[in-house]
Amino acid sequence: MNTPISCRGLVCRLGGHLVLDGAALDIAQRQSLALLGSSGSGKSTLLRIIAGLEIPEQGEVDITGAPATRGGRLLVAPYRRGVAMLFQDLALWPNLSVQGNVRLGLSALRLPRKQLLDRVTEALQMCGIEDLSGRLPGTLSGGQQQRVALARALAMQPKLLLLDEPFGGLDLVTKQAVIRELVRLRSELGFALVLVTHDSLEVRQVCDSLAVLQSGRIAEQGRLADVARAPQTALAKALTGQL
Numbered sequence: 001m002n003t004p005i006s007c008r009g010l011v012c013r014l015g016g017h018l019v020l021d022g023a024a025l026d027i028a029q030r031q032s033l034a035l036l037g038s039s040g041s042g043k044s045t046l047l048r049i050i051a052g053l054e055i056p057e058q059g060e061v062d063i064t065g066a067p068a069t070r071g072g073r074l075l076v077a078p079y080r081r082g083v084a085m086l087f088q089d090l091a092l093w094p095n096l097s098v099q100g101n102v103r104l105g106l107s108a109l110r111l112p113r114k115q116l117l118d119r120v121t122e123a124l125q126m127c128g129i130e131d132l133s134g135r136l137p138g139t140l141s142g143g144q145q146q147r148v149a150l151a152r153a154l155a156m157q158p159k160l161l162l163l164d165e166p167f168g169g170l171d172l173v174t175k176q177a178v179i180r181e182l183v184r185l186r187s188e189l190g191f192a193l194v195l196v197t198h199d200s201l202e203v204r205q206v207c208d209s210l211a212v213l214q215s216g217r218i219a220e221q222g223r224l225a226d227v228a229r230a231p232q233t234a235l236a237k238a239l240t241g242q243l
Helices: 043-051 098-104 113-126 142-154 172-189 200-206 224-229 234-240
Strands: 005-014 017-027 032-036 058-063 066-070 083-086 160-164 192-196 209-214 217-223
Touching: 005 043, 017 043, 017 058, 017 217, 032 043, 032 200, 032 234, 043 083, 043 160, 043 192, 083 142, 098 113, 098 142, 113 142, 142 172, 172 200, 192 200, 200 234, 209 224, 209 234, 217 224, 224 234
Parallel strands: 032 192, 032 209, 083 160, 160 192
Antiparallel strands: 005 017, 005 058, 058 066, 209 217
């Protein structure tokens, strides 16, 4: 299946405000997609619907050809979707150790103890933070916290990783180090990726495709090189002009 995630006709209101108005988006295997949109355009809501953390009023989400969300009903639980999400604020539990945070992300899977510990250890090693396993998040640098959140996501062994402006709080040197790590892991593990960002450098280093969310719908989508040649929206023109 070349399209592990397919979204159609997504309609969602938050606080009475129409955020998504028939949004449709396909995400292919191993694709790395930059999702652009103005503030409040519904980018985070779209990611949360794909992850199963938000339920739209209308529309459907298919995962590897099977229905996951239909007509306002959640048919596949978030932890069974093969989708992991890295939040903007990282959402680390301050009272849990690094290892505890990664383990918590796997709790819904009810894995046998050895398999659970093996997954945690492997994720920590992949992100180069196994020596921090007993530390609390508050004792870590921003880059180290970022790697903890990434390890927690990768421990899920996702087919798709969703990133909601995850690098905003990092200095340039730390950001570059984390991005290199992310690109390496994606190459090795082969997961697809959606990155919400306004940073052209992040797009250039991480993504091969681009989509623009505007007025509740995807107004433009394509391979980055193709969009850059003939951008259709103001956001795509502004961003690709910096590439």
